Amino acid sequence: MPLEYMGGAFATLDDVDVKGKRVIVRFDLNSPVGKDGEILDDSRIVEAAATLRELCDRGAAVVALSHQGRPLEDDFVSLEKHASLLARHSGVDVGFVMDVVGPEALRTVASLRPGEAVLLDNTRIVSEDYIEAEGRVHARGIMVSRLSKLASIYVNEAFSASHRSQASIVGFPYVLPSAGGRILEREIRALNRAVTSGERPKVVVLGGAKLKDAVKIVDYLTSSGVADEVLTTGLVGLLFLYARGYRLTRDVANLLARKGGEEAITKARRIVEEGRRVRAPLDFVVEVGDKTYIKPADELTEGVPKDIGPSTVEYFGAKMRGARVIVMRGPAGVIEDARFRRGTVELVKAALSSGAYTVFGGGHFRAILRELPDHLKSRVGHLSTGGGALLYYLSGRPLPGVKALVDSAKIFKLV
Numbered sequence: 001m002p003l004e005y006m007g008g009a010f011a012t013l014d015d016v017d018v019k020g021k022r023v024i025v026r027f028d029l030n031s032p033v034g035k036d037g038e039i040l041d042d043s044r045i046v047e048a049a050a051t052l053r054e055l056c057d058r059g060a061a062v063v064a065l066s067h068q069g070r071p072l073e074d075d076f077v078s079l080e081k082h083a084s085l086l087a088r089h090s091g092v093d094v095g096f097v098m099d100v101v102g103p104e105a106l107r108t109v110a111s112l113r114p115g116e117a118v119l120l121d122n123t124r125i126v127s128e129d130y131i132e133a134e135g136r137v138h139a140r141g142i143m144v145s146r147l148s149k150l151a152s153i154y155v156n157e158a159f160s161a162s163h164r165s166q167a168s169i170v171g172f173p174y175v176l177p178s179a180g181g182r183i184l185e186r187e188i189r190a191l192n193r194a195v196t197s198g199e200r201p202k203v204v205v206l207g208g209a210k211l212k213d214a215v216k217i218v219d220y221l222t223s224s225g226v227a228d229e230v231l232t233t234g235l236v237g238l239l240f241l242y243a244r245g246y247r248l249t250r251d252v253a254n255l256l257a258r259k260g261g262e263e264a265i266t267k268a269r270r271i272v273e274e275g276r277r278v279r280a281p282l283d284f285v286v287e288v289g290d291k292t293y294i295k296p297a298d299e300l301t302e303g304v305p306k307d308i309g310p311s312t313v314e315y316f317g318a319k320m321r322g323a324r325v326i327v328m329r330g331p332a333g334v335i336e337d338a339r340f341r342r343g344t345v346e347l348v349k350a351a352l353s354s355g356a357y358t359v360f361g362g363g364h365f366r367a368i369l370r371e372l373p374d375h376l377k378s379r380v381g382h383l384s385t386g387g388g389a390l391l392y393y394l395s396g397r398p399l400p401g402v403k404a405l406v407d408s409a410k411i412f413k414l415v
Contacts, residue, residue, distance in 0.1 A: 002415035003180065003188055006398055010405035011179040011414040013051075013155065019059035020114050021152040025051065025181065026168050028158035028385070029066035029082045033075040042085050043366065044160075044385060049089035051157050051181045052117060056092050061112035063151060064094070064119040065168050067161070071124055083119040092117050100126050101146045109150045128167040135404045138171030148175045154408075157181030159188070160385045162401025163392040169401040173408035180405055183385060188402065190382035191393050194359045195226055199324040202227050204394070205316065205347060207234030208330025208362065211260030213391040215239070215267045217329075220396040222276035228323075230278045231316045233308050233332035233343065235259060240280040241297055243268035248300055279319065283309030285333065285340060292339060307333030307340035308347075317350035326351045329361040329390065335368070344368060349376060357381040361390040 002009040027048040032040040039045070048064075055062050066082065069075035083096035095118040099105035105120050112118060123129040128141045138144055144167055148154075154172035156162065161169055162184070172178060180188065193199070204227045206214050214236045221227035232240050239256050242248055243265065248256075256265065271278060286295045288303035294310065295303075308316075320326055328351060332343035348368055351358050353376070360369065361384040369377060384390050392399055409415040 002409065003185060004192065005188060005402050005406055008406035009415045010402065010409045012185045013179055013181060015414055016153055016177065016179045018055055018153060021060055022063060022109065022112060022150060023055055023060040023153045023155055024063045024065065024147060024151045024172060025055065025155045026158045027064055027066045028161045029079065030068050033077055037077055037081065039081055039085060045082060045085045046089050047183055047385065048157060049086055051183065052086060052092055053090045056115050056117055059114045061114050062117035063109050063112065063147065064117060065123050067124045067129065068122045071130060079119055079122050086119060094119055097121060101143050106146060106150065109147065123168045130166065132165045134165065135170035135174050138167040139174040141167050141171060143167045144171035144175060148172055151176060154178040155181045156401055156405055157183050158401065159184040160387055160389050162399045163389040165400035170404040173404040174411065177412040177414055178405050178408035187384060187386060190359055193357060194325050194327050199357065200228060201323050202325045203229045203231065203320055203323040205231045205233065205326065205328040206236050206330060207332045209235040209259055211235060211239055211256065211264045213395065215260065215264045216395040217391065218271060218278055219267060222271065222278060224396065228277065229319050231319060232278060232280050234330055236330065237281040238305060239264065239268050240272065240278055243272045244280065246297060249302060251304065281308045281312040282315055283311045285309055308343035313343055313346045316347060320350050320354045323354055323356040326354060326356040327359045328365065329394065331364045335364055352376045352379040359384060361386065
């Protein structure tokens with residue numbers, strides 16, 4: 001069934017007939033890579049494998065695309081090992097070509113038969129795929145022009161990269177009938193429910209250190225009335241305390257300025273002055289030297305706050321009780337250190353015990369949820385794969401990759 005998105009709709013895999021057709025699928029197989037090139041976490045590849053398997057079982061010939069890392073950085077590597085893992089997890093014999101739009105890639109794609117699959121190399125070795133431009137502009141580029149001539153359908157299965165307006169994400173929908181894959185479909189359905197459904201109250205818990213994005217999210221959620229309560233933790237919580245005039249140490253104030261800049265601080269102050277429903281922590285676990293202390297928010301005169309304290313856990317837990325929808329994005333503390341993990345774990349438990357529909361965003365939650373007892377794990381509504389894409393959605397900004405699917409549905413009359 002077609003899926004609504006920002007006043008439009010796009011096709012899903014249920015709306016397209018792939019049998020006997022070559023299908024270009026843009027996955028996001030981008031994964032942490034070790035010094036020896038080994039893939040350290042293959043969770044994205046595992047999820048992509050299910051879609052690959054479905055398409056091959058339905059008689060499609062699959063041309064898989066993905067990026068990995070950024071040019072000239074350590075994780076900018078070939079996708080050869082990704083292909084092996086994709087084959088292992090899907091049960092499909094996935095070929096690999098060390099090429100994207102050159103003669104070998106085009107010959108291999110042209111020779112694919114129904115039920116077969118190939119993964120082309122890192123799309124970002126083609127400069128077009130690291131340039132932001134409108135979809136109709138990318139549709140005229142070399143990557144889209146060459147590959148689209150050999151295919152009949154395009155599938156976007158890269159929700160986590162759909163905030164990018166790059167060739168492999170936004171170009172194909174303007175020249176090929178296009179659909180959202182299963183991962184993208186699940187993400188949009190979950191986020192539509194979390195943000196646009198009439199279920200109330202909605203509580204959003206925002207933590208982490210991405211201050212510019214977090215302030216945009218708070219501004220949108222509170223000005224639009226999407227959220228009934230926004231609870232801030234981590235560096236985001238410290239920013240809103242600072243905006244309220246709380247005294248912080250010079251090191252913390254400098255960190256806020258460096259991470260968020262004057263724009264984020266000014267916007268946070270405006271949100272506070274307008275009296276919007278944004279809650280800041282009551283207390284923190286503070287590291288002073290090699291010791292830790294519980295300090296109220298108005299006594300942060302030394303040390304570095306590393307986690308929310310017990311009073312905040314209790315206060316925020318009470319805010320979550322009775323909620324119908326809870327969205328959590330970013331950790332409450334420095335969870336890499338076991339001493340500062342408790343706040344995040346307790347908030348996750350409170351969310352899952354509330355009876356609300358829960359959406360978790362950010363890789364930090366994957367590890368935490370894995371450690372919880374089964375009766376709590378079973379209550380997870382949705383664990384998002386999106387990083388920047390999730391931030392875009394929560395801040396009300398259109399996702400170029402999904403908007404392109406909506407446009408494609410209109411162009412090719414798919415919905």
